[in-house]
Every structure is written in C-alpha cells, then in structure tokens.
Amino acid sequence: MTIRLAEAPFDPGALLSDFTRGRTETGAVATFTGIARAERGETAVLELEAYPGFTEAEIGKIADQARERFGLHDLMILHRVGRIGPGEPIVFVATAAGHRRAAFEACDFLMDYLKSRAPFWKKEHGPAGERWIEPTAQDHADRDRWS
Amino acid sequence: MARVLLFGPLRDLAGWRARDVEAGSISALRALLAGEDAALGEALVGPGVQVAVDQALVRGDAALSTRSEVAFLPPMSGG
Numbered sequence: 476m477t478i479r480l481a482e483a484p485f486d487p488g489a490l491l492s493d494f495t496r497g498r499t500e501t502g503a504v505a506t507f508t509g510i511a512r513a514e515r516g517e518t519a520v521l522e523l524e525a526y527p528g529f530t531e532a533e534i535g536k537i538a539d540q541a542r543e544r545f546g547l548h549d550l551m552i553l554h555r556v557g558r559i560g561p562g563e564p565i566v567f568v569a570t571a572a573g574h575r576r577a578a579f580e581a582c583d584f585l586m587d588y589l590k591s592r593a594p595f596w597k598k599e600h601g602p603a604g605e606r607w608i609e610p611t612a613q614d615h616a617d618r619d620r621w622s
Numbered sequence: 623m624a625r626v627l628l629f630g631p632l633r634d635l636a637g638w639r640a641r642d643v644e645a646g647s648i649s650a651l652r653a654l655l656a657g658e659d660a661a662l663g664e665a666l667v668g669p670g671v672q673v674a675v676d677q678a679l680v681r682g683d684a685a686l687s688t689r690s691e692v693a694f695l696p697p698m699s700g701g
Contacts, residue, residue, distance in 0.1 A: 526674075529674060610697060
C-alpha cells in the first residue's frame with residue numbers, strides 16, 4: 476500500500492504501469508485521476524495545503540477500511556500539494572482486487588472520502604482574486620452513500 | 623510553550639501559520655488567542671473546525687504540555 480504527497484507534477488500512466496507490474500493474482504486494477512480545471516480562465520492556480528504526517532496517517536486509516544471492506548490486494552494514493560496549474564493531475568488512486576467490481580467500488584469510495592474528509596485545504600487563485608474551497612453538499616452526499 | 627498550527631482559511635485570517643503559545647489546555651489556548659484577535663477566536667470555534675493534539679484528533683478540551691503540537695483544522699477538501 477502506498478500513500479504519498481507529491482510536491483511536483485506526476486505522470487499517471489507511469490504510476491499505473493508500476494502499480495500493475497508483476498501482479499499474477501490480481502484480476503482487476505481500477506484507477507482515478509483528478510485533474511485541475513481552468514474553469515474557463517477563472518482558476519489560474521490551485522493551491523493545496525496538507526498537514527504533513529497527519530494527512531498521510533488519516534488517509535492511511537481510510538485506506539485500511541477500503542482494503543478490508545472491498546478485499547483489496549493493494550492500493551495506491553498519490554496527492555499533489557503546493558501550486559497546481561490547469562491540466563495537471565491533482566490526485567491518483569489505484570486499486571487492485573481479484574475482480575472488477577471491488578476495484579471500481581473501492582476507487583469510488585476512496586475518492587468520495589478524499590473530497591470531503593482528507594486533511595487538505597484547497598485555494599483557487601484567479602483573475603477575480605483567491606478563495607478557499609470547502610466540500611460541497613454533493614461531496615458530503617457522495618460520501619454518505621458508503622455509511 | 624505549545625506549538626500552535628493554523629491551516630487553510632484560519633491561517634489567512636490570523637496572518638500566521640505557526641506560533642509558540644503558553645497555555646495549559648485547548649480552552650485556555652482558545653481564550654488567549656481570542657483575547658488577542660477576536661475574529662480568529664470566533665473562527666477557531668466555527669462550524670467544522672477540528673482540533674488535533676500531537677497529530678491526533680481530539681473532541682472537547684484537552685490538557686497541553688510544553689511540547690504539545692496543537693493544530694486547528696478547518697473543513698477539509700482534497701481531490
């Protein structure tokens with residue numbers, strides 16, 4: 476299991492290749508890549524702040540839940556911090572399981588958690604100034620699907 | 623001296639990210655910070671603000687030692 480914060484841009488394809496390599500009993504790998512949107516010019520830069528140590532530990536707790544709940548063979552979560560430009564990946568989640576349903580669902584579960592509960596703070600910088608982004612009602616509703 | 627950390631909008635509001643503060647409990651720390659900066663004091667007890675001591679979430683009050691790290695965590699959003 477890998478949980479990591481990244482200061483620099485990353486290549487989701489390379490991560491997927493590494494994650495998939497050497498697996499002979501895993502029938503399914505699902506991935507999700509979140510990408511910073513330009514919002515038609517309204518967002519020039521996204522700034523992501525974490526609490527190093529605490530953030531990885533909190534994500535680790537939910538990752539353990541996901542492993543148990545969906546019987547995962549393995550998982551990987553990589554999350555950007557710092558300043559992120561439009562088009563750059565923010566988050567990469569990969570899940571490995573015996574069959575596809577568990578891999579898909581675990582990926583969905585982990586993303587719903589990351590959007591509304593993981594210790595990150597997100598600020599948009601654009602021509603109109605800057606603003607902090609809080610989870611939306613939809614984000615909370617998405618997470619509540621799993622309880 | 624406890625080490626106090628602010629994250630997200632709390633940091634912008636206060637104008638600082640980390641400070642050493644003399645306080646024996648979370649409630650004493652909140653009162654001290656509110657005395658210096660009323661807007662920050664209010665924000666520290668705002669909706670969804672959680673507190674971690676030495677990187678573990680706590681509910682309610684808790685005692686602080688001189689080496690405690692206290693983090694105020696406003697509503698979180700990743701991805």
